[in-house]
Amino acid sequence: MFINFLFSVIVLGAFGIWIYLLVVLKRSFTLSPVILKGNEYHGDGDLISVIIPARNEEKYIQKCVASLLDQNIDNYEILLVDDNSTDSTFEIIQRFQENTRIRIFKAGPKPEGWIGKNWPCYIGYTNSRGNYLMFTDADTIHSRNSIKDSVHTLREEKLDVLTAVPKLKYPNLIVKLVLPILSVFMFSRYSPMRVNDPRVKIGYLFGSFFVITRECYERVGTHEAVKSEIVEDGALGKKLKEEGYKLKMFRGENLLEAFWARDFSTLWNSLKRLIVPLFFTDRTNSVVMTVGIFLLMGFPFLVILYCLLVIALNPEPNLSVYLLLSFSILCVVSIFMINYYQLKKANTHNTLYFLGAPVGCVVVSFSFVWSILTSKNNAKIRWRDREYNYSNGVSI
Numbered sequence: 001m002f003i004n005f006l007f008s009v010i011v012l013g014a015f016g017i018w019i020y021l022l023v024v025l026k027r028s029f030t031l032s033p034v035i036l037k038g039n040e041y042h043g044d045g046d047l048i049s050v051i052i053p054a055r056n057e058e059k060y061i062q063k064c065v066a067s068l069l070d071q072n073i074d075n076y077e078i079l080l081v082d083d084n085s086t087d088s089t090f091e092i093i094q095r096f097q098e099n100t101r102i103r104i105f106k107a108g109p110k111p112e113g114w115i116g117k118n119w120p121c122y123i124g125y126t127n128s129r130g131n132y133l134m135f136t137d138a139d140t141i142h143s144r145n146s147i148k149d150s151v152h153t154l155r156e157e158k159l160d161v162l163t164a165v166p167k168l169k170y171p172n173l174i175v176k177l178v179l180p181i182l183s184v185f186m187f188s189r190y191s192p193m194r195v196n197d198p199r200v201k202i203g204y205l206f207g208s209f210f211v212i213t214r215e216c217y218e219r220v221g222t223h224e225a226v227k228s229e230i231v232e233d234g235a236l237g238k239k240l241k242e243e244g245y246k247l248k249m250f251r252g253e254n255l256l257e258a259f260w261a262r263d264f265s266t267l268w269n270s271l272k273r274l275i276v277p278l279f280f281t282d283r284t285n286s287v288v289m290t291v292g293i294f295l296l297m298g299f300p301f302l303v304i305l306y307c308l309l310v311i312a313l314n315p316e317p318n319l320s321v322y323l324l325l326s327f328s329i330l331c332v333v334s335i336f337m338i339n340y341y342q343l344k345k346a347n348t349h350n351t352l353y354f355l356g357a358p359v360g361c362v363v364v365s366f367s368f369v370w371s372i373l374t375s376k377n378n379a380k381i382r383w384r385d386r387e388y389n390y391s392n393g394v395s396i
Contacts, residue, residue, distance in 0.1 A: 004320035007303055008327050014296050015331040021188050022338045028191035029345045032251045035164060038145065038152025043075030048151055049130030050076060052138050053107070053120035054093065055083035055384045060139035060259075062092055067141045069101065073148040078102045079128055081120040084109075086385060089138075103127065115388060116230045117207075118223040125222055133217055137208045140166065140258045150211045150255065160245040161217075163210035163237070164252025165192070170349050174264045177356030178363045180342050181297070181335070182271075187342075192249040195237070203241025204249065207233030208258035216245055230381065230388060231273055253347075265382070271367040272381050279375045280390050290368040298365035300331040301358055335361065 050068055054061050061080075068078055078101055082090045096102045105127055107120040114122075121135060132151055136142070154162050165187065170176040190204040210233070220240055229235035240247050261267035279286040307325035311317050340354035371379075379390035 001320055004324045008324050010295055011300055011303055011327045011331050014300055015334055017296060018334040018338055021184055024188045025184060028187055028193050032192035035149045035250045035252060035255060036153040036156055038148040041148060041152035043073055047130040048076040048132045048134060048147055049128035050078045050134045051121060051124030052136055053081050053083055053117040054089050054138035056085050056087045056089055057138035058087045058089050058092055061089060064138050064140055065096055070144055071147050072144045076147055079124045081105045081107050081124045083107045083120040114227045116232055118227045118232050121223045131214050132211060133214055134211045140208050140256050142256045143254060146255045154211050159248050161210060161212040161240055161247045163205045164250045164255050166208050166256045166258035167253040168348055169257050169259050171262055175261050175267055176349055176353050178267060178360040179260060181339050181357055181360035182364055184338055184342050195249040203237040203247055205233040205237035209256055230277055268367060269382050272371045275368050275371045276375055276379050276381055276390055279372060290372045293368050294365045297361035300328050303328040
């Protein structure tokens with residue numbers, strides 16, 4: 001009886017949180033600002049430097065560069081920075097070397113203490129000439145007005161930096177099943193409504209797309225200020241907001257498309273990136289977050305299985321079992337409902353994938369639990385064909 005009561009309390013609590021997340025998500029989709037149309041903006045003499053760090057992007061970088069060369073504005077330059085690629089990325093980049101708008105660089109070896117794409121971003125900055133810096137990933141695809149509209153919005157709203165939520169691309173089945181339910185958490189915690197609220201401490205940048213004034217970038221310390229952060233976009237956004245710079249997040253589905261994960265391997269390591277670094281900086285918070293994710297995403301499904309097993313083994317189960325089963329079904333229905341809403345509003349792929357919510361919940365829950373359990377002795381994250389071992393405090 002006590003176990004059933006305890007489980008009921010947990011499941012009803014999870015149900016309440018899912019309903020809250022649905023409300024937050026709905027407000028985010030409805031009220032988040034959009035990038036202004038820059039029809040009257042033509043550059044006004046201000047050079048814009050587009051910086052693209054690239055490591056092993058042979059499948060994507062050509063489309064990215066092509067989309068950035070087809071912009072509805074003239075006064076910009078593109079800096080392509082190869083981050084020691086081991087595939088044909090640099091050879092592909094060199095095909096653009098005769099284009100006067102493009103300059104190509106090799107990042108070279110990373111100095112001690114630098115990880116991730118911070119170093120090639122910094123190299124791009126040191127070679128840039130623009131008053132405005134746009135950082136974007138090599139696997140993004142931009143609309144024709146990506147540069148024009150974003151810089152116009154930055155100027156009109158007198159911002160120091162802006163970032164935009166891209167339209168995410170879902171390349172295969174596992175990503176289509178897992179990422180929508182994860183996006184509910186990402187776009188609830190880091191929604192424009194929260195990031196843009198001065199009363200909320202949360203600051204965030206989408207590494208796939210942000211525009212910043214050169215003065216602000218230099219004053220906040222450039223990427224050097226977050227050189228040891230593997231989730232550098234989140235760390236830089238947090239630092240910008242903490243130091244009082246005018247940061248604003250917009251919906252940017254019409255500006256660009258971007259990947260968050262390309263296959264199961266990158267998906268798994270992307271999930272580990274969210275929790276493993278936190279484990280080594282704030283162990284208590286990371287454990288609390290992991291337990292919370294499990295109770296929200298995995299536990300309701302397990303409780304349904306538990307109830308069905310009890311009913312199957314006991315011809316006359318206690319009423320509390322049926323109540324617990326009812327509460328669990330209610331919670332699971334809310335998970336399906338919010339997953340459907342996310343897919344419908346994001347318009348990334350067929351809404352029928354909302355039926356994959358159990359797969360998404362299991363993968364996300366298990367990845368967090370597994371990462372915490374193994375972090376002490378084997379906290380390895382593979383990212384862009386590099387391995388970062390947090391348990392040793394070094395990158396390989």
